[in-house]
Amino acid sequence: MSDRATSTAAAGYLGEPSGVGAWFTSLDHKRIGMMFLGWTMGALLLGMIFTTITVAKSVGARGLDPGFMYRVLTYQRVFLVFLFLVPALPSVLGYFLLPLQLGARNMMLPVLARCSLRFYVVGLVLILVSVAVGPVATGWTLDSDLFLRDTGAVSLLGAGLFFLAVGWFLTGLNFLVTVHHGRAPGMGFFDMPILAWSLYLSGYLLAASGIIFAIIILYLMASRAFGGGMFGADADPLLWKNYFWFVMRPAAFFALIPGVGVISEIVTGLARKPLAGYKTLVGAMIALTGLAFVSWGVNLAGQGLDPGLTLVFSAYSLLVAVPAALIAYIWLATLYKGALALGATVVFVWGFFFQAGIAVLMGLFLASPALGAYLGTTMFASTQLDYLIWGGVMSALFAGLHFWWPKMTGRHLNDEVARIGAVLYVVGVNLALVPGIILGTRGVPQDMGAFVNGPAGVNETSALGWLVLYSGIGVIASNLISTLWEGEGAPANPWGATTLEWGTDSPPEAENFVETPHAGEIYRY
Amino acid sequence: MSGILIGNAISSTWFPEAASTHARNVDGLYFGIYVAAVFALFLFAGLALVYITVFRRRDESQKGEAGRRLNPVFLGLWLLGAVGLAGFAFVGGIPDFVDQTVAPYGAYRIHINARQGNWDFIYPNGHVADTLMVAVDRPVHLTMNSEDVEHSLSIPALRLNQAILPGRNTDAWFEADRAGDFAVQSNLYSGAGYDSLFTAMIALEAQDYEKWLADVSDIFIGRTLPEVGELLYNRLGCKACHTIDGTALIGPSFKDVYGFEFETVDGGRVTVDDAYVKESILTPNVSVIAGFQPVMTPFAGLVNDREIEAITAWLKTLSSRGGVPETEAEVPGEEAGQEEN
Numbered sequence: 053m054s055d056r057a058t059s060t061a062a063a064g065y066l067g068e069p070s071g072v073g074a075w076f077t078s079l080d081h082k083r084i085g086m087m088f089l090g091w092t093m094g095a096l097l098l099g100m101i102f103t104t105i106t107v108a109k110s111v112g113a114r115g116l117d118p119g120f121m122y123r124v125l126t127y128q129r130v131f132l133v134f135l136f137l138v139p140a141l142p143s144v145l146g147y148f149l150l151p152l153q154l155g156a157r158n159m160m161l162p163v164l165a166r167c168s169l170r171f172y173v174v175g176l177v178l179i180l181v182s183v184a185v186g187p188v189a190t191g192w193t194l195d196s197d198l199f200l201r202d203t204g205a206v207s208l209l210g211a212g213l214f215f216l217a218v219g220w221f222l223t224g225l226n227f228l229v230t231v232h233h234g235r236a237p238g239m240g241f242f243d244m245p246i247l248a249w250s251l252y253l254s255g256y257l258l259a260a261s262g263i264i265f266a267i268i269i270l271y272l273m274a275s276r277a278f279g280g281g282m283f284g285a286d287a288d289p290l291l292w293k294n295y296f297w298f299v300m301r302p303a304a305f306f307a308l309i310p311g312v313g314v315i316s317e318i319v320t321g322l323a324r325k326p327l328a329g330y331k332t333l334v335g336a337m338i339a340l341t342g343l344a345f346v347s348w349g350v351n352l353a354g355q356g357l358d359p360g361l362t363l364v365f366s367a368y369s370l371l372v373a374v375p376a377a378l379i380a381y382i383w384l385a386t387l388y389k390g391a392l393a394l395g396a397t398v399v400f401v402w403g404f405f406f407q408a409g410i411a412v413l414m415g416l417f418l419a420s421p422a423l424g425a426y427l428g429t430t431m432f433a434s435t436q437l438d439y440l441i442w443g444g445v446m447s448a449l450f451a452g453l454h455f456w457w458p459k460m461t462g463r464h465l466n467d468e469v470a471r472i473g474a475v476l477y478v479v480g481v482n483l484a485l486v487p488g489i490i491l492g493t494r495g496v497p498q499d500m501g502a503f504v505n506g507p508a509g510v511n512e513t514s515a516l517g518w519l520v521l522y523s524g525i526g527v528i529a530s531n532l533i534s535t536l537w538e539g540e541g542a543p544a545n546p547w548g549a550t551t552l553e554w555g556t557d558s559p560p561e562a563e564n565f566v567e568t569p570h571a572g573e574i575y576r577y
Numbered sequence: 578m579s580g581i582l583i584g585n586a587i588s589s590t591w592f593p594e595a596a597s598t599h600a601r602n603v604d605g606l607y608f609g610i611y612v613a614a615v616f617a618l619f620l621f622a623g624l625a626l627v628y629i630t631v632f633r634r635r636d637e638s639q640k641g642e643a644g645r646r647l648n649p650v651f652l653g654l655w656l657l658g659a660v661g662l663a664g665f666a667f668v669g670g671i672p673d674f675v676d677q678t679v680a681p682y683g684a685y686r687i688h689i690n691a692r693q694g695n696w697d698f699i700y701p702n703g704h705v706a707d708t709l710m711v712a713v714d715r716p717v718h719l720t721m722n723s724e725d726v727e728h729s730l731s732i733p734a735l736r737l738n739q740a741i742l743p744g745r746n747t748d749a750w751f752e753a754d755r756a757g758d759f760a761v762q763s764n765l766y767s768g769a770g771y772d773s774l775f776t777a778m779i780a781l782e783a784q785d786y787e788k789w790l791a792d793v794s795d796i797f798i799g800r801t802l803p804e805v806g807e808l809l810y811n812r813l814g815c816k817a818c819h820t821i822d823g824t825a826l827i828g829p830s831f832k833d834v835y836g837f838e839f840e841t842v843d844g845g846r847v848t849v850d851d852a853y854v855k856e857s858i859l860t861p862n863v864s865v866i867a868g869f870q871p872v873m874t875p876f877a878g879l880v881n882d883r884e885i886e887a888i889t890a891w892l893k894t895l896s897s898r899g900g901v902p903e904t905e906a907e908v909p910g911e912e913a914g915q916e917e918n
Contacts, residue, residue, distance in 0.1 A: 118771070118772050122766065122771070189768065190768075191766050195726070195727065195765075197725070197726035197727055197743070198726060198766075198767070198768050201725075201726070201768060202768070286744070288742065288743075288744060288745070289726065289727040289742060289743070290727075290742065323632070323641045324634075324639070324640040324641045325640070325641025325642060325643075326641075326643060326644070326645045327645070328644070328645055328646070328647055329645070329646070329647040330645065332647060354729065354738045354739065354740065354764070355727070355729070355740045355765070356727070356739075356740030356742050356747060359674070359675075359678045362674075363671070363674070366667060366670070367667060370663040370664075370666055370667050371663065373659045373660070373662060373663040374656065374659055374660060374663070376659070377655060377656055377658070377659030378652075378656065380621050380655075381647070381651075381652055381655045381656075382647070383625070384621070384624055384625060384628060385647055385648070387625060387628035387629065387632060388628055388632065389632055389641060389642040389644070390628075390632045390641035390642070391632065391633070391634040391635075391639040391640055391641045392628075392629055392632055392633045392634055392641075393633075393634045394629070394633050394634070398629060402622070402625060402626065402629065405621065405622050405625050406618070406622045409617075409618050409621055409622060410618065413614040413617065413618055416610055416614060416662065416663065416666045417607065417610055417611075417614075417666070419666065419667075420606065420610060420666035420667065420669065420670035421667070421670035421671055421673075421674035422602070422603055422606060422670040422671075422672075422673035422674040422677070423603060423606055423607055423610070423666075423670055424670070425674065425677070425738055425739075426603060426736045426737070426738050428738075429729060429731070429738060429764035429765060430731075430738075430764060490590065490591060493591045493592050493607065494591070494592060494593055494733060495592075495593060495731060495733025495734075495736075495760070495762075497731065497762060497763070497764040497765075497766070498764060498766075499766070500766075503772075507590060575645075577640045577641065577643075
C-alpha cells in the first residue's frame, strides 16, 4: 500500500478531477467533509468578527449604540451556533471519517450529503444577505413575539435557518443509513469504532431536531406573513420557546457527542491502549442521546415554565452528570498505563477535558432548581454556551484535525507551531470566558456582558483572553493552511492506530479502499 | 448555615450583596455546588495531566497495557460522587425553589405592568410609579403581566428572576431585609426600549415607606378637582361599567348625567345633583335609574368626601347642562342610540 501512495503522487482524492466545478459537484464524502471544513471556518471567522465588536464594546468602545449592538449580538450567536457549533463535528469530521471508519467506499446516500452541503451554503448566503439588507435584532433564539415585531429582514434569516435545518436532517438520515448498511463485512454494531458510534447516535438527534426545526421555522414565518396562526400575536411566547429548545437542547448534544467520539479515538490511538470499557462508553452515549430529548425545559428556567415541570426537567438535566462522569472515568482508565504520544493533539485533548468539564459542571448550577431560576437568564447561561462553542466543540474539532490531518491531506502538521497554537488556544479560551461566569452570578442579563462594567478588571481580563485565543486560532489556522502546499509527507498510519481509516493511503484515494477491508477485533495494539 | 457564612465571605466578588434570606440561601447553595464542582473538575483534569505526564510514550515501539476492564470499586466510587453532586444540586435547590412559588398570606401586594420601554409599578392605593419602592422586613407579593412581549423581572440583590408574559399573570415574592438602592432589570431582551427597563428598587424602613407613600399618593397636589375626579374614575375601576361617551354598559354612561332628571326603577324621579352623586357612590343600590340592575359595589369607606367632591366636579364637566336642573325625563339607554359623536 505504501508504494501505491508514492506512485499516485500522494494526491489521492485531492487530485483528480480538479477544479472548482469538480469539487462543487463531487459526491465524494471526503471532499464534502473538506468543503464543510472550509465553510465552517468561514462562518467561524464571521462569528469572530461579531465577537470582536462585542469585546470592543465591553472595554468601552464608543459610538456603538444599543440598537446596533443587539443586531451584532444576534448575528454573533447565529453564526457561532447554527453555522459553526452544529456542523463543526458531524459535518466536517463526520462526513470525512464515517465511511472510512466503517470500511465503506462512500456515504450510503451521497447525493443527500452533497445536498446538505449546498443547503448549508444557501443558508449561509441567505443569512449574510439578511445582514446586508436589514439586520435582525430578535436575539438568536428568534423569540416569536420579537420575530413578529422585528423590522429587519427576518424572513431571510428564517429562510436561511430553514435550509440549515433541512441540512441537519439530511446529514442525520445519512449517518443512520450509512451505519446500518455501509459497515464492512464482519463488522457488527459492537465492532464499530467509537467515533462511528457517536456519529450514529448523533444521527438520531440531527434527523429529529433538523426536521422539527425546519417545520417550526416555516410556521413561524407563516405566522408573521399571514398573521395569527401557531406562533401569531395571540400565542403564548412560551410555545415557541418550548419548541425552540426542544430542538436546540439536542443540538448541544449532537454537537458534543461526536466530540466524545473524537476524543476517545484520539486517547486510545495515541496511548496505543485498548479503549477501557468500550460497551460502557457506548451505553453512556446512548444515555446522553436519550436525555437530550427530555431535558429541554431546563433552558426555560426562570422564563415562566410551570414550577412542577421545572423540577422534572431539572432532574432529567442533572442525570446528565452520570453518563458524563462515566465517560470521564473511561478516558482516565484508558490513559492509565498507556503509552501516550505527546504533541499538540494532547494539548487539545486536555483542553477538551477541562473545558467540556466546565460546560457540564456549569449545567449542574443551571439545573439546580433555585439557582437555575436566578442564573438561567444571566451571563452564566451565555457563558455555558460559550464554553460549549469555544471550549468543547472547538477543542474537539482542533484535536480531531490535528490527529486526522495526515489522513485528510497526506501531510504532517508542523508540531512545533501546532503546540504554540494549542497552548495559546487553551490559555486564551479560559481567560476569555471565566469572567463571564462572574458577570453571570452578579446578575448581568444573558448576552449583555458587553454593556455592563463588572468588578474592576473583569472585562479587561476577558478582552486579553480573547486576544490570546484569537492569536492561537490564527496560529492553528495558518499551520493547517500552509501544510496544504508544503509539509512533510505522512505515512498511511503515523500513530499506529487500529481503526480502518488508518489501513488505507494518506490521503485516501477516491474509492477509499483498494480492496474491501475486513473488520477484525477493534483497538488491538 | 455554613453555606450562609461562606456566602458572606466570598460573595463580594461573585454576587451583589444579598438583601434577603432567600438570596443568602441561594448563595449558600451556589458555593456548596461550586466547591464540589471545582473539586471534581480538578480531580479529573488533574489526574488526566498526571497520567499524560507519567504514562507518556518513552520509545517509538512502546505500547500501552492490554487491559480493557474497568475497576468496579473505583468506578463505583466515581459514580457515587457524580450522583452525590447531582443529588445535592437537586435536593439542595428544592426548599428555596418551592418557597419562592407561593407568596406568604397577607403579603403587601404590588402589581407590575411591563411593556417595551417601561415599567408601571402599581401600589395598593392606586399610586403608579416607575421605580419599585418597598418596605424592609415586609413580604412583598408581585403580580405581573405584560402588555406586549415577554419580559422578566430580575433583582440580582434578591437573587430573584421571574418571567412576565403577555396574556397571563405571573407572581413572585420577596422580603428585603436591609434598606438601600438595588438594581431592577429585565433579563430577557425585549426589542426597542430594552435599556430603559434597567431601573431601581429602593428599600426603605417601614415608617419611611409609609411616609413616602402618603406624600406621593396625595392626588390633590398639582391637580384641579376635575382632574382628580378623572384619575379616581380610572383608578377605582368605575370605567369598567360607566363610559364617558354616552354608551350604556352595566351602568349608565357619565356623559350628560349631572343636572339631568331620570326615572328610577321604583317609578320615582330623581335629579342628579351633588347629593345624588354622593348617594350613588356610597350606597348605589338605593335609587337605581330605570333600565339598570342594582349590582354596583358600594364604595362607602373607600372614598372620602373630598374625593366625592372631585368626582362630582368632573361629572359636571361631562354634562352639557353644567349643573342646571331641568324637568325633562331622559333615559340614557335610549339616548345612546341617538348620539352623534
